[in-house]
Amino acid sequence: MKFSLGPSMFFWPKQEVTDFYQEAKTSSADIIYLGETVCSKRRELRAKDWLGLAQDVAQDTNKQVVVSTMTLLESPAEIQVLKRLCDNGEFLVEANDLSAVQIMHDLKMPFVAGPAINCYNLSTLKVLIKQGMTRWLMPVELSGDWLKTILEQATDAGIRDQFECEVFSWGYLPLAYSARCFTARSEDKAKDDCEYCCIKYPQGRRMNSREGERVFVLNGIQTMSGYQYNLINEMPALDAMGVDIARISADSTEAFTQLDNFRAQLVQPTNKVLDGVVECNGFWHKIAGMSVA
Amino acid sequence: MELLCPAGNLPALKTAIDNGADAVYIGMKDDTNARHFAGLNFNDGKLAKASDYVHERGKKLHVAINTFAHAGGEERWQKAVDNAVAIGTDALIIADLGVLDYAATKYPDVERHVSVQASTTNLEAIKFFQNNFDVSRVVLPRVLSVQQVRQLAKSSPVPLEVFAFGSLCIMAEGRCYLSSYMTGESPNTVGACSPAKYVRWQETDKGLESRLNDVLIDRYQPDENAGYPTLCKGRFEVDNNVYHALEEPTSLNTLELIPELVKMGIVSVKIEGRQRSPAYVEQVAKTWRMALDRYQHNPENFAVEGEWMNTLANLSEGSQTTLGAYHRKWQ
Numbered sequence: 001m002k003f004s005l006g007p008s009m010f011f012w013p014k015q016e017v018t019d020f021y022q023e024a025k026t027s028s029a030d031i032i033y034l035g036e037t038v039c040s041k042r043r044e045l046r047a048k049d050w051l052g053l054a055q056d057v058a059q060d061t062n063k064q065v066v067v068s069t070m071t072l073l074e075s076p077a078e079i080q081v082l083k084r085l086c087d088n089g090e091f092l093v094e095a096n097d098l099s100a101v102q103i104m105h106d107l108k109m110p111f112v113a114g115p116a117i118n119c120y121n122l123s124t125l126k127v128l129i130k131q132g133m134t135r136w137l138m139p140v141e142l143s144g145d146w147l148k149t150i151l152e153q154a155t156d157a158g159i160r161d162q163f164e165c166e167v168f169s170w171g172y173l174p175l176a177y178s179a180r181c182f183t184a185r186s187e188d189k190a191k192d193d194c195e196y197c198c199i200k201y202p203q204g205r206r207m208n209s210r211e212g213e214r215v216f217v218l219n220g221i222q223t224m225s226g227y228q229y230n231l232i233n234e235m236p237a238l239d240a241m242g243v244d245i246a247r248i249s250a251d252s253t254e255a256f257t258q259l260d261n262f263r264a265q266l267v268q269p270t271n272k273v274l275d276g277v278v279e280c281n282g283f284w285h286k287i288a289g290m291s292v293a
Numbered sequence: 294m295e296l297l298c299p300a301g302n303l304p305a306l307k308t309a310i311d312n313g314a315d316a317v318y319i320g321m322k323d324d325t326n327a328r329h330f331a332g333l334n335f336n337d338g339k340l341a342k343a344s345d346y347v348h349e350r351g352k353k354l355h356v357a358i359n360t361f362a363h364a365g366g367e368e369r370w371q372k373a374v375d376n377a378v379a380i381g382t383d384a385l386i387i388a389d390l391g392v393l394d395y396a397a398t399k400y401p402d403v404e405r406h407v408s409v410q411a412s413t414t415n416l417e418a419i420k421f422f423q424n425n426f427d428v429s430r431v432v433l434p435r436v437l438s439v440q441q442v443r444q445l446a447k448s449s450p451v452p453l454e455v456f457a458f459g460s461l462c463i464m465a466e467g468r469c470y471l472s473s474y475m476t477g478e479s480p481n482t483v484g485a486c487s488p489a490k491y492v493r494w495q496e497t498d499k500g501l502e503s504r505l506n507d508v509l510i511d512r513y514q515p516d517e518n519a520g521y522p523t524l525c526k527g528r529f530e531v532d533n534n535v536y537h538a539l540e541e542p543t544s545l546n547t548l549e550l551i552p553e554l555v556k557m558g559i560v561s562v563k564i565e566g567r568q569r570s571p572a573y574v575e576q577v578a579k580t581w582r583m584a585l586d587r588y589q590h591n592p593e594n595f596a597v598e599g600e601w602m603n604t605l606a607n608l609s610e611g612s613q614t615t616l617g618a619y620h621r622k623w624q
Contacts, residue, residue: 071468072412072414072436072465072468073414073415073417073418074414074415074436074437074438074441075415075441075444076415076416076444076448078415079415079416079417082417097412097414097415097418098411098413098417098418098421098422099415099416099417099418099421100417101421102417102418102420102421102424103417105421116468118361118388118389118390118411118412118467118468118481119390120361120362120363120364120389120391120481120482121361121362121363121364121367121389121391122364122367122391123362123367123389123390123391123392123394123395124361124362124389124390124391124394125391126391126394127390127391127394127425128390131425139470139481140470141470141473141474141479141481141482142364142482146363146364147364149364149365150364153364153365173470173474175469175470175471175474176464176465176468176469176470176471177436177464177465177468177469178436178463178464178465178539179435179436179437179438179463179465179617179618179623179624180463180539180540180618180623180624181624182538182539185538186531186532186534186538190621190622190624191621191624192621192622192624205531205532206531206532207529207530207531207538207539208529208530208531209508209509209510209529209530210509210512210528210529210530210535211509212530213508213509215475215508215529216471216529218531218538223464223471223539225474282474282477283473283474286477287477288473288474288475288476288477288506289470289473289474289475289477290474290475290508
């Protein structure tokens with residue numbers, strides 16, 4: 001099994017992004033995803049900067065670099081930037097909206113179907129493969145059993161060799177996208193006048209219940225899980241069902257440590273006790289996502 | 294511009310048609326649709342009756358099959374498509390790409406509408422559905438501003454339908470797992486958000502508390518109106534500040550946008566609320582019919598009447614309405 005570093009979903013200053021990917025070069029990740037997936041107003045790095053960064057990482061390492069793209073696209077201007085990223089001529093692209101699927105299909109280029117593409121079953125998988133999908137991340141709300149069923153069906157249908165399967169395995173889960181910016185709202189600002197305030201929150205803003213329970217993390221127009229998802233104990237099961245890649249999300253530099261931990265877990269599995277106050281694995285076990293099974 | 298009303302049962306469907314709906318949308322009695330609630334929706338016999346009632350009056354019937362088909366359970370969604378076609382539905386409202394593929398291949402002559410749950414917010418995504426499934430309508434999610442809807446309507450090769458009134462989803466529909474994160478069940482997988490079986494009400498010293506799967510969603514003082522604990526409409530704490538961190542309990546109401554929507558060429562305005570009573574359907578259908586007719590007869594002098602707004606506000610969550618994302622300031 002390979003390990004990937006997912007795209008960072010937070011808004012960091014340019015220098016910090018650059019530093020992060022310098023460190024990522026020496027990490028144990030086999031695959032590095034990078035790019036803005038949440039908000040087009042975040043312009044510390046523009047399309048050309050992300051592509052430059054991708055080139056830089058690819059040049060210095062033998063890791064596969066994948067350009068991740070936006071999830072909620074609402075304007076022609078955003079589509080223009082998306083087209084530019086898709087038509088980069090060099091790197092595989094992660095599509096997080098069907099617009100990117102359409103563009104990649106027009107370009108006759110392969111793509112990764114990211115976690116925001118709603119692929120819940122074999123028929124949908126077949127549709128996406130026909131469009132050029134070569135790697136699939138299932139929606140984060142789905143369980144291990146659900147995945148196992150689809151992978152078995154894909155084997156029976158003789159198409160299992162046409163795509164790689166990647167599973168979101170560690171980090172804050174991307175749960176929802178809105179027209180509204182919740183970070184701006186938390187500062188009593190309108191989205192059109194947000195002053196890019198999410199840059200002040202490199203780990204998003206915690207949204208707790210009035211009893212102090214970490215319910216969600218506000219990250220601009222995105223709502224994330226309040227707990228970090230952790231499938232470290234499920235690594236042998238993922239491996240056994242033929243998952244090709246485990247994704248460690250780029251929440252912070254802790255991701256680099258987790259990449260090592262997860263890889264070690266495959267070699268020598270030990271049961272890690274999850275901390276139910278900050279971690280969760282419920283989705284995989286088909287219970288409330290925020291729970292620990 | 295078509296007035297498309299919801300119906301959770303036969304009485305609501307008849308009420309909608311009798312009060313001016315041009316078309317009604319319904320779902321089946323299982324998890325193939327996004328309003329899968331106890332005591333709601335249509336079994337095979339009722340489906341046929343619904344179809345007869347609508348068609349005898351020259352109106353149209355849309356069937357929503359708009360959850361995502363389960364791994365290993367796809368036949369249920371395909372069967373739903375078969376049943377809807379068998380009773381003569383005028384349109385299938387579908388979100389799942391696999392189900393769309395099935396419907397387009399097996400029943401190319403039955404209209405396919407892209408459900409709001411498919412979260413289609415831009416021209417390239419619309420092209421995707423047009424190229425692959427030859428769809429005849431796209432229902433836009435409630436995340437676009439009026440300017441964005443106008444821009445899209447200008448360039449879209451497929452006619453567009455928008456939400457006009459009802460409960461307000463603040464997230465891009467079909468892209469929200471908040472409910473399954475808290476309860477294990479989501480609109481995408483089981484056709485319900487913040488399901489009632491996880492709701493608990495409790496009188497405490499601090500006030501009346503609403504919980505969803507044990508998570509405190511809201512706490513009410515005696516003078517406050519308590520609302521259903523839809524998890525995105527509770528009060529939460531961000532850095533010691535307690536407020537509606539995502540959204541207040543409020544409903545979408547776009548009566549005042551009628552002239553704009555007509556000018557843009559929007560083909561249909563959809564009323565939310567298959568889970569609501571026939572009385573709700575009656576009031577909303579009647580009010581919207583009146584407003585649409587008034588506009589049609591005298592577009593230059595169209596003005597929203599206070600009484601219409603009052604009627605609709607009274608049917609709304611927290612008795613308040615908003616233009617939602619259509620109005621950029623809301624965002």
